[in-house]
Amino acid sequence: MVSGLSQAGVRSVVIGGLAARAHGSTRITEDLDVCYDASPDNVRRLAQVLASWNAYLRGVEPGLPFVMDERMLRNTPVMTLVTDRGAIDIMDVVAGVGTYRDVLAASIEVMADRLAFRALDLPGLLAAKRAARRPRDLEQIPELEALLEMRNRMRPG
Amino acid sequence: MTLGQFSVVVGAPTRWVQNAMAVLGLPARYDAEGARRIALVRVVHEACGIPLARAYVLAGEALALWPARTEWRHVSEDGLVTLSVDLGRFLSGYAVRLSLARCHYAEKRRGRQPRRRRRGVAGARAYGVDIGLLEENLRRTPAERLQRLDADVAFLQSLKVAEP
Numbered sequence: 601m602v603s604g605l606s607q608a609g610v611r612s613v614v615i616g617g618l619a620a621r622a623h624g625s626t627r628i629t630e631d632l633d634v635c636y637d638a639s640p641d642n643v644r645r646l647a648q649v650l651a652s653w654n655a656y657l658r659g660v661e662p663g664l665p666f667v668m669d670e671r672m673l674r675n676t677p678v679m680t681l682v683t684d685r686g687a688i689d690i691m692d693v694v695a696g697v698g699t700y701r702d703v704l705a706a707s708i709e710v711m712a713d714r715l716a717f718r719a720l721d722l723p724g725l726l727a728a729k730r731a732a733r734r735p736r737d738l739e740q741i742p743e744l745e746a747l748l749e750m751r752n753r754m755r756p757g
Numbered sequence: 758m759t760l761g762q763f764s765v766v767v768g769a770p771t772r773w774v775q776n777a778m779a780v781l782g783l784p785a786r787y788d789a790e791g792a793r794r795i796a797l798v799r800v801v802h803e804a805c806g807i808p809l810a811r812a813y814v815l816a817g818e819a820l821a822l823w824p825a826r827t828e829w830r831h832v833s834e835d836g837l838v839t840l841s842v843d844l845g846r847f848l849s850g851y852a853v854r855l856s857l858a859r860c861h862y863a864e865k866r867r868g869r870q871p872r873r874r875r876r877g878v879a880g881a882r883a884y885g886v887d888i889g890l891l892e893e894n895l896r897r898t899p900a901e902r903l904q905r906l907d908a909d910v911a912f913l914q915s916l917k918v919a920e921p
Contacts, residue, residue: 621906624894626887628909657856664852665824665845672846676853680860689861712900734863746881746888750895 601632601653601685602717608649611637612718613707615694615728619719620740622710624747627740631687635720637700638677638692644670646690653683696731697724722748758787762858766792766851769799780809793851794820800847805840823848 605612614622617629636646651668658680673679677692697703697720706724709716720728726744729737764771766789777795778785797816801807807815819829823844831840875883882888894902 618903618906621902622899624891624897624902626890626894628906628913630910630913657852659859660852660856664855665848666852667846667849672849672853676850678857678861679853680856710899710903712903733865735866736863738866742881742884743886743891745876746878746886746891747895749877750891754895 601683601688603715604649604653604685605634605646606715606717608645610646610649611639611642611700612646612690613700613703614710614717614719615703615725616689620725620744622712622719623722623725623744624751625740625743627743631689633689633691635691635694635697635700635703637704638674640670643673647673650681650683650688650690653685655679655681655683655688658682658687694720694724694728696727696729722751758789758792758858759864760785760787761864762862763787763792765858765862766854767796767799768850768854769796773799777809781813789855792855793848796851796854797842797847800842801840805838819844 602614602618612634614632615635616631616633617625617627618632620627621629636642647668647670655668656662657664657666678690680689681687693699694703697706703720703724704718706721706727707718708721710719722744726741726748729741729744732738758766760771760774764774767774769777774795777798781798783791794813794816797819798809798812801812801815802809815831819831819842822829827843827845829842829844832838833840878888881891894905897905
């Protein structure tokens with residue numbers, strides 16, 4: 601999915617479990633969380649690629665009316681979706697970090713299988729988890745804090 | 758469904774939902790169908806300034822038309838103003854919020870958090886995190902960590918398939 605978004609020219613940063621895993625977390629995540637640039641051209645491309653993956657809403661009964669287009673994304677910029685390629689959560693703002701521009705500034709490049717993508721850095725992930733204040737986010741904080749300390753020890757200064 | 762989830766589905770702050778339900782004399786019963794109607798009440802009320810009680814009646818009439826009709830029109834008594842609602846698009850937005858309420862929403866932990874005496878590695882160890890696993894992961898490249906994630910997910914899915 602990361603590769604598909606990139607190929608479609610969608611500007612986005614990987615956040616959440618996959619980013620944490622890239623930083624060394626041991627937690628298993630089955631969905632991709634991304635923060636996207638909410639500029640009109642990018643929203644249009646994101647809507648197109650999600651529609652081509654037959655995106656539908658996660659956790660709701662099949663058959664409900666659902667239009668995946670640019671207008672819908674502008675009205676409801678946060679969505680939890682399931683697609684032909686897997687589950688994906690999309691948002692234009694990350695609590696505790698900010699809009700796409702802030703998230704991008706707090707991201708690092710990750711190289712995996714000849715694919716380069718941006719992932720939120722550890723301090724950004726920690727800020728997001730603290731701001732979300734949901735029990736499932738708060739319980740990940742000790743591991744992320746440990747990773748940050750261990751990484752800083754490995755790379756002094 | 759909790760009040761918080763109900764408010765997500767309506768697309769309004771919790772306080773607005775509570776006030777609207779009190780004005781309408783509705784019992785504090787939170788379900789998806791009720792949220793759908795209150796969501797349309799909010800749209801009609803905020804877009805046109807129609808009082809909540811009248812908007813509640815109109816929302817009921819509009820939703821009763823779906824799926825036979827995809828658009829609902831209401832003409833004012835003097836015939837000067839026509840209100841039109843794209844029911845498909847309204848219900849699509851409602852479905853997005855219903856999905857968020859079910860999959861994304863969780864009650865935030867309120868109040869001051871219990872202060873952890875230790876942070877970092879010591880805090881994580883006290884919390885029960887396996888530091889050895891983290892050290893092992895940090896010796897890998899990000900690509901190797903993500904490959905292991907793929908393997909873990911595949912293993913989990915094989916377990917799910919094997920469930921009776």
